[in-house]
Amino acid sequence: MMALPEPLADAPRRATPPLIEQASAEQAGWRGRVARAFSRAAPQYAERASAQRAMAASLLARLPERAGAVLDLGCGPGETAAGLKARYGADCRVIGLDLAPGMLDEARRTHGDPVRWLCGDAAVLPLSEASLDLVVSNLAIQWCPDLASVLAEVRRVLRPGGRALINTLAPGTLAEVNHAWSHPERPAALLAFRDAGEHRRAARAAGFRRVDCREVAARFHYPDLAAVMASIKGVGAQVARPGARLTRADLARAARRFEALREPEGLPVTYRLLTLELST
Numbered sequence: 511m512m513a514l515p516e517p518l519a520d521a522p523r524r525a526t527p528p529l530i531e532q533a534s535a536e537q538a539g540w541r542g543r544v545a546r547a548f549s550r551a552a553p554q555y556a557e558r559a560s561a562q563r564a565m566a567a568s569l570l571a572r573l574p575e576r577a578g579a580v581l582d583l584g585c586g587p588g589e590t591a592a593g594l595k596a597r598y599g600a601d602c603r604v605i606g607l608d609l610a611p612g613m614l615d616e617a618r619r620t621h622g623d624p625v626r627w628l629c630g631d632a633a634v635l636p637l638s639e640a641s642l643d644l645v646v647s648n649l650a651i652q653w654c655p656d657l658a659s660v661l662a663e664v665r666r667v668l669r670p671g672g673r674a675l676i677n678t679l680a681p682g683t684l685a686e687v688n689h690a691w692s693h694p695e696r697p698a699a700l701l702a703f704r705d706a707g708e709h710r711r712a713a714r715a716a717g718f719r720r721v722d723c724r725e726v727a728a729r730f731h732y733p734d735l736a737a738v739m740a741s742i743k744g745v746g747a748q749v750a751r752p753g754a755r756l757t758r759a760d761l762a763r764a765a766r767r768f769e770a771l772r773e774p775e776g777l778p779v780t781y782r783l784l785t786l787e788l789s790t
């Protein structure tokens with residue numbers, strides 16, 4: 511979901527104190543690009559997001575029996591948030607939060623007002639301390655450069671006894687896409703995925719009492735390179751730098767390299783899915 515032939519691997523990472531101002535500006539620029547890319551993708555997201563939906567299902571299988579206040583963090587067009595509302599009923603307050611206004615417009619249009627739709631950044635949640643029982647998040651936090659702040663915010667808004675169920679992606683995600691687009695003079699651009707150890711350490715530093723982190727490979731197949739790229743770009747995982755251009759020769763080369771990986775079911779795309787279960 512988040513690799514492109516354009517140089518993408520420039521997501522700002524956490525900075526040491528003397529660089530904080532520069533890092534804040536970089537992070538603001540990054541957030542703007544992420545929000546625009548996902549807003550553009552919003553109208554066709556639901557149609558293209560079969561891989562994301564399959565990965566969300568594994569998260570929903572772990573839901574606690576009861577919850578009175580729930581956040582879907584990085585809710586996209588709102589399918590999971592609407593599902594949480596249906597699952598926990600009228601007495602449960604469900605919030606869907608996303609950085610991309612276009613995603614929230616789509617969520618409102620499709621699922622209406624039973625869910626409260628909020629525009630905001632996962633690293634600075636516009637929510638009160640200890641106000642939620644459950645935070646669910648599917649495939650959003652890999653877009654956040656500051657993992658420590660995101661997990662600290664999730665911890666802050668959870669009540670004692672609260673839980674977070676988070677799906678994110680680990681290194682090795684989209685390895686086939688990386689291989690196909692790699693070029694001696696222009697490495698393929700992948701988000702810098704963080705590994706399980708980094709997530710565990712950040713969750714403990716955020717103050718979670720119980721930290722469980724599992725990694726599995728989720729594999730999907732597509733008929734051709736165009737379908738692979740549509741499955742990535744179609745869900746908004748595209749934050750190209752201005753000026754990045756692809757030639758026909760680049761496309762032909764990538765198609766040849768991907769074809770060499772073909773399996774009976776089609777062209778494979780691997781996601782290394784990390785599921786975090788955190789308790790306060």
Ligand SMILES: C[S@@+](CC[C@H](N)C(=O)[O-])C[C@H]1O[C@@H](n2cnc3c(N)ncnc32)[C@H](O)[C@@H]1O
Pocket residue numbers: 511544545548549559562563566583584585586587590607608609610613630631632633647648649650651653654745
């Ligand atoms: C791949 S989509 C996943 C959407 C949805 N959770 C799903 O399962 O289909 C990632 C979402 O994360 C949102 N996102 C990215 N960075 C974010 C941030 N810093 N704060 C909140 N949402 C963010 C994007 O706007 C996008 O809607």
